[in-house]
Amino acid sequence: MCGIVGYVGESNALPIVASGLKNLEYRGYDSAGVALSTDGRLDVFKSEGEIDDLELPESHPSTCGIGHTRWSTHGEPSDANSHPHTDCTGDISVVHNGIIDNYEALKNELSDHEFTSETDTEVVPHLLEETYDGDDLVSAVEHVVAQLDGSFALAVTAADHDGIVAARRDSPLVLGFCDDGNFVASDVTAFLEHTREVAFLEDGDVAALTDDSVTVRSAGERVERERQTVDWEADSAEKAGYEHYMLKEIHEQPQALRQTISGRLDVVNGEVDLELDLPEQYLQSVEEIQIVACGTSYHAGLYARRLLEEHADVRTSVEIASEYEFTGGRDPWRTLVVAVSQSGETADTLRAMRTASAAGARTLALTNTVGSTAAREADDVVYIRAGPEIGVAATKTFAAQVTTLALLTVEVGRTRGALSGDRASTLLENVRGIPGAIQQVLDADESIRDVAREYADSDAFFFIGRKLGMPVSLEGALKLKEISYLHAEGFAGGELKHGTLALVTEDTPVLAVLTDGANASETLRNVKEVESRGAPVVGASSLENAESFLDASFTVPELGGLEPLVANVYLQLFAYHVADELGRNIDKPRNLAKSVTVE
Numbered sequence: 001m002c003g004i005v006g007y008v009g010e011s012n013a014l015p016i017v018a019s020g021l022k023n024l025e026y027r028g029y030d031s032a033g034v035a036l037s038t039d040g041r042l043d044v045f046k047s048e049g050e051i052d053d054l055e056l057p058e059s060h061p062s063t064c065g066i067g068h069t070r071w072s073t074h075g076e077p078s079d080a081n082s083h084p085h086t087d088c089t090g091d092i093s094v095v096h097n098g099i100i101d102n103y104e105a106l107k108n109e110l111s112d113h114e115f116t117s118e119t120d121t122e123v124v125p126h127l128l129e130e131t132y133d134g135d136d137l138v139s140a141v142e143h144v145v146a147q148l149d150g151s152f153a154l155a156v157t158a159a160d161h162d163g164i165v166a167a168r169r170d171s172p173l174v175l176g177f178c179d180d181g182n183f184v185a186s187d188v189t190a191f192l193e194h195t196r197e198v199a200f201l202e203d204g205d206v207a208a209l210t211d212d213s214v215t216v217r218s219a220g221e222r223v224e225r226e227r228q229t230v231d232w233e234a235d236s237a238e239k240a241g242y243e244h245y246m247l248k249e250i251h252e253q254p255q256a257l258r259q260t261i262s263g264r265l266d267v268v269n270g271e272v273d274l275e276l277d278l279p280e281q282y283l284q285s286v287e288e289i290q291i292v293a294c295g296t297s298y299h300a301g302l303y304a305r306r307l308l309e310e311h312a313d314v315r316t317s318v319e320i321a322s323e324y325e326f327t328g329g330r331d332p333w334r335t336l337v338v339a340v341s342q343s344g345e346t347a348d349t350l351r352a353m354r355t356a357s358a359a360g361a362r363t364l365a366l367t368n369t370v371g372s373t374a375a376r377e378a379d380d381v382v383y384i385r386a387g388p389e390i391g392v393a394a395t396k397t398f399a400a401q402v403t404t405l406a407l408l409t410v411e412v413g414r415t416r417g418a419l420s421g422d423r424a425s426t427l428l429e430n431v432r433g434i435p436g437a438i439q440q441v442l443d444a445d446e447s448i449r450d451v452a453r454e455y456a457d458s459d460a461f462f463f464i465g466r467k468l469g470m471p472v473s474l475e476g477a478l479k480l481k482e483i484s485y486l487h488a489e490g491f492a493g494g495e496l497k498h499g500t501l502a503l504v505t506e507d508t509p510v511l512a513v514l515t516d517g518a519n520a521s522e523t524l525r526n527v528k529e530v531e532s533r534g535a536p537v538v539g540a541s542s543l544e545n546a547e548s549f550l551d552a553s554f555t556v557p558e559l560g561g562l563e564p565l566v567a568n569v570y571l572q573l574f575a576y577h578v579a580d581e582l583g584r585n586i587d588k589p590r591n592l593a594k595s596v597t598v599e
């Protein structure tokens with residue numbers, strides 16, 4: 001996620017804002033910038049790359065500044081796309097986290113303004129230029145944010161304004177108070193060495209910071225936000241109080257997925273807008289979609305295959321990228337190759353994509369990383385917008401990949417006439433319900449931890465599920481083995497009896513996906529098979545009375561067949577707590593790297 005830090009006070013702002021940016025580095029970023037206001041002047045320093053690459057002056061007289069680390073969602077990482085963004089006069093500067101859904105419409109209304117970036121953010125300073133009379137920046141910000149659709153945390157400074165104005169909707173912002181000034185930031189890590197006295201802004205808040213005061217308004221009325229003292233150490237603050245990045249990222253899923261779908265769904269008409277350039281005629285004539293990916297991304301591909309075949313009526317194959325050989329047996333001109341890769345840098349996936357491209361197939365990269373090699377080399381690209389993932393084990397990006405692929409399914413299905421508006425609306429309604437359903441699972445974290453601890457010393461684990469539950473079983477097993485170093489295998493439920501059942505004993509727990517979308521009643525037959533060999537069974541289930549026949553059961557809320565994606569969050573938590581119980585190096589498991597750039 002992008003990071004924001006702002007300071008106004010009695011001290012020199014530049015070193016404080018610059019060190020705040022360094023403190024936010026852990027969030028991941030591809031560019032950075034600072035704006036400093038002093039005596040009617042605004043100076044902006046920004047560039048693509050590391051904070052250390054920023055060409056900052058040795059000193060600067062300003063005591064009021066805002067800074068930003070950017071993780072791209074609109075527009076490539078570049079100097080021009082870096083924040084802060086300014087208006088035409090260069091006197092108003094803005095940093096932003098989140099996505100402004102209606103930025104194109106707003107930009108069209110600002111046709112007499114000169115835009116210098118491809119970002120959604122830049123509409124904000126230009127809108128402020130229209131509204132701000134040089135006197136009341138707070139009211140101007142209130143007026144502008146009322147025009148924005150989407151999510152944002154904003155910090156604004158202006159050349160002639162002595163302070164910072166900040167606003168939030170669906171993107172966190174925290175205020176910090178110290179003797180010689182006040183802070184605003186996307187998280188407390190940014191200013192922890194200066195103060196632990198904080199107040200968290202709420203959605204709809206607009207805060208005005210000066211060197212000696214902070215006032216907050218909501219819907220135009222003055223409100224108080226409770227001051228608290230945080231006792232986090234810098235390290236735990238980076239993880240928002242979680243013990244590991246993996247746990248933080250598991251818990252971030254609702255927010256990440258809201259970002260994934262933001263501005264892309266038209267539930268009423270059953271349409272999506274992925275800003276793809278795929279010609280209608282081409283999509284109609286496509287005979288096969290080939291998904292190429294590795295590891296967790298491969299599992300997301302397996303999930304998507306079922307969705308594409310069911311809703312978009314298109315033959316879909318999923319190939320492990322390192323095994324991908326474009327045989328030419330299929331018609332490359334009628335094949336769309338979708339490369340799924342969180343990093344966009346996985347060597348095996350890039351190679352498969354290049355092979356497909358050389359054979360004449362059209363390629364689409366589905367990635368988390370703007371400007372990555374996959375994004376640059378593919379014919380088309382769609383971003384999953386999950387924000388940076390620091391833990392080596394992919395968690396929130398799996399959910400965001402599947403969610404984005406569900407949207408792609410709607411786009412393909414609608415274009416090919418295979419999916420009616422009504423069915424698409426229902427599917428999108430369910431997609432919109434994913435963040436809330438995942439939140440319900442996260443709320444059960446403690447009970448999952450207790451079950452995980454109970455089984456942490458088992459010999460081996462088996463995961464079973466059918467249909468959409470099958471890729472989730474593979475993913476559950478992968479998660480467990482990579483971070484706990486225990487043996488785990490995932491199967492289509494029906495496959496267990498064809499060999500592996502020989503390994504099932506009372507010491508090998510079985511984790512079963514027993515939800516809609518996973519052919520629960522058939523999987524239940526497989527549960528009986530393992531139970532009769534003495535294996536304890538833990539279920540993520542939407543079946544009634546599941547607790548009466550399972551050793552442990554976790555309820556998955558209804559979601560029109562998409563339940564297995566939600567069930568997966570139980571498996572992530574299970575893996576996490578087993579590994580934690582065993583004292584493993586969860587964020588950096590042995591022998592593994594976050595981005596595998598060798599074949």
Ligand code: F6R
Pocket residue numbers: 294295296297298340341342343344345346349392393394395478479482594595596
């Ligand atoms: C597992 C994991 C890996 C990656 C795989 C592909 O938790 O993270 O299996 O999914 O290395 O990486 P990307 O998606 O970056 O291509």
